[in-house]
Amino acid sequence: xxxxxxxxxxxxxxxxxxxxxxxxxxxxxxxxxxxxxxxxxxxxxxxxxxxxxxxxxxxxxxxxxxxxxxxxxxxxxxxxxxxxxxxxxxxxxxxxxxxxxxxxxxxxxxxxxxxxxxxxxxxxxxxxxxxxxxxxxxxxxxxxxxxxxxxxxxxxxxxxxxxxxxxxxxxxxxxxxxxxxxxxxxxxxxxxxxxxxxxxxxxxxxxxxxxxxxxxxxxxxxxxxxxxxxxxxxxxxxxxxxxxxxxxxxxxxxxxxxxxxxxxxxxxxxxxxxxxxxxxxxxxxxxxxxxxxxxxxxxxxxxxxxxxxxxxxxxxxxxxxxxxxxxxxxxxxxxxxxxxxxxxxxxxxxxxxxxxxxxxxxxxxxxxxxxxxxxxxxxxxxxxxxxxxxxxxxxxxxxxxxxxxxxxxxxxxxxxxxxxxxxxxxxxxxxxxxxxxxxxxxxxxxxxxxxxxxxxxxxxxxxxxxxxxxxxxxxxxxxxxxxxxxxxxxxxxxxxxxxxxxxxxxxxxxxxxxxxxxxxxxxxxxxxxxxxxxxxxxxxxxxxxxxxxxxxxxxxxxxxxxxxxxxxxxxxxxxxxxxxxxxxxxxxxxxxxx
Numbered sequence: 299x300x301x302x303x304x305x306x307x308x309x310x311x312x313x314x315x316x317x318x319x320x321x322x323x324x325x326x327x328x329x330x331x332x333x334x335x336x337x338x339x340x341x342x343x344x345x346x347x348x349x350x351x352x353x354x355x356x357x358x359x360x361x362x363x364x365x366x367x368x369x370x371x372x373x374x375x376x377x378x379x380x381x382x383x384x385x386x387x388x389x390x391x392x393x394x395x396x397x398x399x400x401x402x403x404x405x406x407x408x409x410x411x412x413x414x415x416x417x418x419x420x421x422x423x424x425x426x427x428x429x430x431x432x433x434x435x436x437x438x439x440x441x442x443x444x445x446x447x448x449x450x451x452x453x454x455x456x457x458x459x460x461x462x463x464x465x466x467x468x469x470x471x472x473x474x475x476x477x478x479x480x481x482x483x484x485x486x487x488x489x490x491x492x493x494x495x496x497x498x499x500x501x502x503x504x505x506x507x508x509x510x511x512x513x514x515x516x517x518x519x520x521x522x523x524x525x526x527x528x529x530x531x532x533x534x535x536x537x538x539x540x541x542x543x544x545x546x547x548x549x550x551x552x553x554x555x556x557x558x559x560x561x562x563x564x565x566x567x568x569x570x571x572x573x574x575x576x577x578x579x580x581x582x583x584x585x586x587x588x589x590x591x592x593x594x595x596x597x598x599x600x601x602x603x604x605x606x607x608x609x610x611x612x613x614x615x616x617x618x619x620x621x622x623x624x625x626x627x628x629x630x631x632x633x634x635x636x637x638x639x640x641x642x643x644x645x646x647x648x649x650x651x652x653x654x655x656x657x658x659x660x661x662x663x664x665x666x667x668x669x670x671x672x673x674x675x676x677x678x679x680x681x682x683x684x685x686x687x688x689x690x691x692x693x694x695x696x697x698x699x700x701x702x703x704x705x706x707x708x709x710x711x712x713x714x715x716x717x718x719x720x721x722x723x724x725x726x727x728x729x730x731x732x733x734x735x736x737x738x739x740x741x742x743x744x745x746x747x748x749x750x751x752x753x754x755x756x757x758x759x760x761x762x763x764x765x766x767x768x769x770x771x772x773x774x775x776x777x778x779x780x781x782x783x784x785x786x787x788x789x790x791x792x793x794x795x796x797x798x799x800x801x802x803x804x805x806x807x808x809x810x811x812x813x814x815x816x817x818x819x820x821x822x823x824x825x826x827x828x829x830x831x832x833x834x835x836x837x838x839x840x841x842x843x844x845x846x847x848x849x850x851x852x853x854x855x856x857x858x859x860x861x862x863x864x865x866x867x868x869x870x871x872x873x874x875x876x877x878x879x880x881x882x883x884x885x886x887x888x889x890x891x892x
Contacts, residue, residue, distance in 0.1 A: 302416055303382075306333045307340045311423050314348065314355065316473045318509055318539060323359045339380035346371035346383075350390065356510070358540045358575060373397045384409035385427050388436055406439045417465065422472025429465035432458040433480050456489050463490035470500050475508040505532065509541035516544065527557045537568060542575025549583065566593035573605065578619050581609035589626060599636025600885075603627065607881045621654025625666045632669050632678065638872045638888075644669070645679030652690075660697050667694035668702040675709065684709065729824035731817070735831070738817075739764075739773065739838035742810035746775050747847055750803045757781045759848065761856045763798040763871075764839050768864045770831045771822050772815040777803040796871075796890050798860060835859045836874050843878065856883045 303311070306329045313319075313326030327348060333341035347354040348361045349368040355361055372392045375383030377400040384401060387393040393406075403409045410431060416424035431437050437458060438445050448454040463484050466477040478500075484490040485497055505515035516532030519525040530551050536544025549568030552561045566587050572580025585605035591597030609615055610623040628647030631640050651658065651666045658666065667690045673679050675687030688709060694702035708714055743764060757779035765774050782802035783795060794800045805811050825831060839857055848855060857878040861867045875887045 301412060302419070303340055303421070304333060304338055306330075307338060307344065308421075310341070311344060312473070314344070314359070315423065315476060316507065318356060318507065320358065320360055320540070323356070327361075337378075339375050339378035340382050342371050342375035342378065343380045343383035343386055346375065347386065356508075358509075358542070376401045379403070381409040381412035382423075382427065385413055385431065385436070388439065389430060389434065406436075407441070410440045417468070420468075420472065422469045422474040423476075425465045425469035425472060426474050426477050429462040429469060429477055429480070432462035432465065433477075433484070455487065459484045459487060459489040460491070463492060467500065470504060473507060475504045475511055478504055478508075478511055509536045509539035509544060512536035512539065513541050513544035513547065516547065530557055537571055540575065542572040542577035542580055545569070545575065546572035546577055546580045546583070549580075562593040566595060573608075576612070576614070578609040578612040578615040581605050581612065582619050582623055585609060585623065585626060589630075599630060600888075601636070603630050603636040604881055604885055606630070611881070617654060618657040621651055621657040622662070624648070624654070625651035625658055625662050629665055629669055632673070638869065638876055640873060640876070641673070641679035643679075643876075645673050648673060664694045664697035664699040664702070667691070667697065668699050668705070671702060671705060675705065728826050728830075729821065731821040732824065732826055732830070732834075736834040736838050736841075738814055739834060740841045742773070742814045743775055743838060743842050744845065744847055745810040746805035747777075747842065749809070750775070750777055750805065751848075754779055754803060758851065759803075759855055761796065761801075761858075762839075762848075763801075763858050763860050764835055765798050765860045765862055766831070766835065767862050769822065770825060770828055771819045773811045773818070773835075774798075774815075775805045775809070775811055776801045779803070796887070799862070832859065832870060832874075836877050839874070840878055853880060854883075856887050858887065 310326035310329040310333070313322045313329070317323060317326070327345070330341045330345050330348075334345060346368040348359070349364040349371075351363045351365075369390075369392050372383055372387045372390060373394070376387045376393065376397050377383075379402045381403070384393065384403060384406065387397060388406065398406075401409075410428075413424045413427050417428045431440065435451070435454060435458070438454075448457065463481065466481045466484075469477055470481075481492075481500070485492040501511070501515055501518065505512040512532050513536040516529040516536065518529075519532060520529030523529075530548060533544045533548035533551070537548055545568045549565045549572065552558060552568065553565035554560070566584075569580050569583035569587065573584045574580075582605070585602045587593060587595050588598045588605060589602035606623045606627050610620055610627065615623070624647040628644050628649075628651055630636055631644035631647060633639065648666060648669050652670055655663050655666065671687045671689075671691035671694060673687070674683045674690065676682065688706065691699075691702040691706050691709075695706065747762075754777075758781065759777050760780050760783070762775070762777045765776060766772060776798035778795075778798075778801035798804075836859055839859060843852060843855075843857055846852065856875065858871045859874040860871050872888055875884050879887065
């Protein structure tokens with residue numbers, strides 16, 4: 299309840315919300331932290347906004363979204379007497395009844411009037427907050443009786459949005475871009491009577507400040523004004539200032555040779571900027587460029603898989619981009635391109651790509667349909683269904699696939715009829731012991747892991763492995779810590795780092811896994827097969843990992859399964875690492891012997 303922001307907070311707000319410079323933004327954040335430590339309630343409110351995602355702060359600023367922490371900070375700010383905290387808490391659903399009772403303001407109206415006073419003295423952020431109060435309908439918390447004046451939301455907007463427009467314009471004049479999207483909505487509604495000249499003047503002014511608005515302005519110039527080359531220049535400018543969407547848009551123009559000469563190398567550089575900025579479409583393009591070997595990039599399937607997986611797992615990934623990524627990942631996993639060949643994983647991706655085939659272009663659609671045809675025809679990752687597989691292959695031939703045609707010729711041959719079209723024998727039922735083996739392994743690993751954790755104290759585990767023998771009759775759990783790795787007299791090589799027999803921690807002689815191993819031996823004659831047992835081990839390890847037993851650093855630990863003294867060990871380790879770890883940890887593990 300200070301009436302105005304302190305100088306450190308005022309400077310910080312300008313740096314974080316008007317500079318669009320990551321270094322300057324974090325300098326502003328440091329100022330907020332210092333102010334908060336000295337009891338500045340407004341500083342807490344603005345720190346909270348930094349952790350509330352891209353609707354509240356520039357996405358490229360580098361802040362990690364932390365809704366729980368942001369909520370606590372925002373509520374604390376309001377209860378300490380920050381009018382900004384009160385208004386922002388209301389807007390972010392953090393102004394709970396308990397917070398309202400604890401805040402020193404008599405009402406929401408008192409907090410609003412403090413912000414209004416700062417706005418009237420020219421504070422840009424306060425102008426923005428006042429505009430938001432009118433725009434979002436929070437003014438009805440200021441004057442509850444006003445609700446009786448309006449028939450519906452549209453009736454309210456017709457009254458409130460022209461007022462909001464005025465305050466947004468005052469915030470723009472102060473160099474703040476935050477309310478531009480709402481301002482555009484007001485213009486579209488017609489309630490604010492915003493002329494084209496005024497709209498374009500503010501659009502251009504804010505495009506010179508915000509990389510995001512610069513990209514949008516480029517699109518406006520190209521699509522609304524017919525100024526294609528001027529729009530491209532805005533995309534390039536936005537890319538240079540750090541907007542991944544601008545980089546992606548410019549990359550497509552250079553790739554297609556629109557308004558400029560085709561320049562694949564420059565397109566690749568722009569796509570890489572978009573990818574590194576976290577844009578899933580840019581990550582897909584980097585996967586595609588590595589897959590095909592475009593521009594200055596050599597063909598590198600491992601890099602392609604890495605980029606495709608990043609895009610696929612990106613929370614912002616659209617259905618279109620996810621289907622495209624699934625198509626290439628399915629092909630890579632089925633053919634073992636840049637990753638360990640895995641028919642089960644391949645089929646999951648291919649099935650998803652098949653469902654989204656309308657999002658694919660003919661050449662990749664043909665490859666997906668061919669791959670699905672192979673999967674069903676030969677039972678790769680799914681049950682054999684030759685008739686369905688044949689249909690997929692026929693559809694692929696219609697799109698020009700020579701490979702699918704060769705498969706159709708093979709299916710139609712007498713050799714295929716004689717050797718591959720036979721009905722499979724009914725599967726042998728899985729014995730009761732093996733039906734529950736995944737849960738048995740999981741429970742044993744969890745118990746032994748707790749015992750290991752008790753022994754290592756505060757040491758930092760970097761890897762955990764579950765190991766069997768070539769007969770699948772025994773299990774032991776091994777883990778290694780960074781401290782043990784660094785304690786060796788000589789610098790450890792990669793083989794030591796990833797060889798469970800050499801690690802510092804394992805289950806004891808009377809462990810739960812030792813007890814389970816006895817049961818494995820006793821039931822060995824009914825084992826459904828090695829693949830069954832390996833899958834059970836992987837699934838059990840995944841359940842242990844997901845249980846959270848290893849605490850906050852779980853995602854920093856590399857998990858895998860292995861076989862002692864067996865030539866297949868490396869393949870099993872690779873396949874299990876892919877199933878159990880993030881793409882980053884997996885990539886490092888797969889490169890362990892290079």
